[in-house]
Amino acid sequence: MMIARWCIDAKFGHKPEVVEALSRWFDEIGSQIGWTKENSRILVGSVGALESSIISEVTIENLTQLNDAWQKLAEIDAHKEWSKTLEPHVVSGTAKWEIYRIIE
Numbered sequence: 001m002m003i004a005r006w007c008i009d010a011k012f013g014h015k016p017e018v019v020e021a022l023s024r025w026f027d028e029i030g031s032q033i034g035w036t037k038e039n040s041r042i043l044v045g046s047v048g049a050l051e052s053s054i055i056s057e058v059t060i061e062n063l064t065q066l067n068d069a070w071q072k073l074a075e076i077d078a079h080k081e082w083s084k085t086l087e088p089h090v091v092s093g094t095a096k097w098e099i100y101r102i103i104e
Helices: 015-028 063-073 077-089
Strands: 002-009 040-044 053-060 096-101
Touching: 002 063, 015 040, 015 053, 015 077, 053 063
Parallel strands: none
Antiparallel strands: 002 053, 002 096, 040 053
């Protein structure tokens, strides 16, 4: 098992809009690729982390499953539109993926 994290930073004063947009994304778009409330969550910076940090985290079996999800996302027009509406609220260049292995 693995954890895939998509990390972004919200512009100052835009954090509520980014969190709302990401929640809506999971409901409307993420659910189409199998990313549901059961295997994902949204984290925000608090103590010892940047307050502007927003992380979407999903549990996956392996990198193949993640790659398959990314390929499906590329075919969803609503995802492309969502990205365009999110862009004014995030700090350019801060988006990144982090992948962690779960040790059981």
